[in-house]
Amino acid sequence: MSRLDAPLGHGEVLGGLWRAAAAERLPHALLFEGPNGIGKFMAARYFAAGMFCASGPGVPCGTCGPCHRLGSGGEESNHPDLLEIDPIATGEEVIKIAHIAHRENDSSGERVALRRTVEGFLDLKPQEGGARVVIVREADRLNLAAQNALLKTLEEPREGTLLVLVAGRADALLDTVISRLTRVAFGRLEEADSAQLIQSKLPELTPGEARDLARWSGGCPGRAMVLQSQGIHAMTRILTGVLTAQLGPIQASHEIWQAEGEFPGKTERAKERRRGRAVLDLALNLTADLGALEAGTQPASLAHGEALRAAGLVAPGLANRLTPVRERLLRSRADIDANLTPGAVLDSALLALAYLAPRTR
Numbered sequence: 001m002s003r004l005d006a007p008l009g010h011g012e013v014l015g016g017l018w019r020a021a022a023a024e025r026l027p028h029a030l031l032f033e034g035p036n037g038i039g040k041f042m043a044a045r046y047f048a049a050g051m052f053c054a055s056g057p058g059v060p061c062g063t064c065g066p067c068h069r070l071g072s073g074g075e076e077s078n079h080p081d082l083l084e085i086d087p088i089a090t091g092e093e094v095i096k097i098a099h100i101a102h103r104e105n106d107s108s109g110e111r112v113a114l115r116r117t118v119e120g121f122l123d124l125k126p127q128e129g130g131a132r133v134v135i136v137r138e139a140d141r142l143n144l145a146a147q148n149a150l151l152k153t154l155e156e157p158r159e160g161t162l163l164v165l166v167a168g169r170a171d172a173l174l175d176t177v178i179s180r181l182t183r184v185a186f187g188r189l190e191e192a193d194s195a196q197l198i199q200s201k202l203p204e205l206t207p208g209e210a211r212d213l214a215r216w217s218g219g220c221p222g223r224a225m226v227l228q229s230q231g232i233h234a235m236t237r238i239l240t241g242v243l244t245a246q247l248g249p250i251q252a253s254h255e256i257w258q259a260e261g262e263f264p265g266k267t268e269r270a271k272e273r274r275r276g277r278a279v280l281d282l283a284l285n286l287t288a289d290l291g292a293l294e295a296g297t298q299p300a301s302l303a304h305g306e307a308l309r310a311a312g313l314v315a316p317g318l319a320n321r322l323t324p325v326r327e328r329l330l331r332s333r334a335d336i337d338a339n340l341t342p343g344a345v346l347d348s349a350l351l352a353l354a355y356l357a358p359r360t361r
Helices: 011-022 040-052 066-072 116-123 143-157 191-201 208-218 221-229 234-241 249-258 270-294 305-310 317-339 342-354
Strands: 027-031 082-085 134-137 161-167 182-185
Touching: 011 040, 027 040, 027 305, 040 082, 040 134, 040 161, 082 116, 082 234, 116 134, 116 143, 191 208, 191 221, 208 221, 208 234, 234 249, 234 270, 234 305, 234 342, 249 270, 249 342, 270 305, 270 317, 270 342, 317 342
Parallel strands: 027 161, 027 182, 082 134, 134 161
Antiparallel strands: none
16 A cells, blocks of 8 residues: 555545644644554544645645655655654564664674654755654564663654654553543444455455455454454354354364464474464453353444354353353463463364354353
């Protein structure tokens, strides 16, 4: 997705920020917060484009010089007054102080070019006469030293600078950092918008599959991409097969380990743990929806509600059966994180799930 492509579902929020900028009421530091996978980073990029645009602040025209420079250059924009700290692009688990400030006494051996640090970049004069913008993606990855270094910039902002921190878990940031940011809430996408975005990213999907992913991901297209890469449709079919007694636990276990899916990890055991987590998370979601259906929740409001109802899985007394099954699934989820053998843990969980099948009622 280009920096000049409008992010779906967030136009009203961005419009309000541009209006504040036009009225010279925009704070110098913003926190874009909301669930992961809803497009906050894309919104931050688009917002920056609207700030740089020759006709802005507002919706970027896409044709002026600043828009051309911002939209070119691949992952690193050619616009000289934009700095992005993106741990996703660099594959870093933690954003360290080296990305925020240059320290002569840093003994870690890590170095980032001075102009690529937040402090070094903001010390430069703007090359196009407007604002300098820094975007920090997944700012909840900032470690303690990096956050403390960032405080200096937040407390003593340079004129004509704008910092946008993007975070899915604002509670991971220090209170002293949050207190110096203006929080901007971003919500989940409507199902139709989410499905449209998913279909544009994954054109090989049918419209029905895209709608499934939009519903299962709860309006978080980024999460939908992960689910698709993990083979969520096949996993759902297998677990539903266990719940309806169409698949026995042993056969289901075999199919789960044979199913196609991307589960990154440095070792085979790490990949197996990721697969096990994904399957157990799905099982917990399915059983949570079963409980909600039994309590009278409308199926259409649940991720898996309509499919579970159609399968005839809601029956009197289900709640009594669900409680021990969910307890077993939660223990299995903890066992996976405790590094127990994923295959054995998953076999135990599938046996528990089969307890809900019609033949056992």
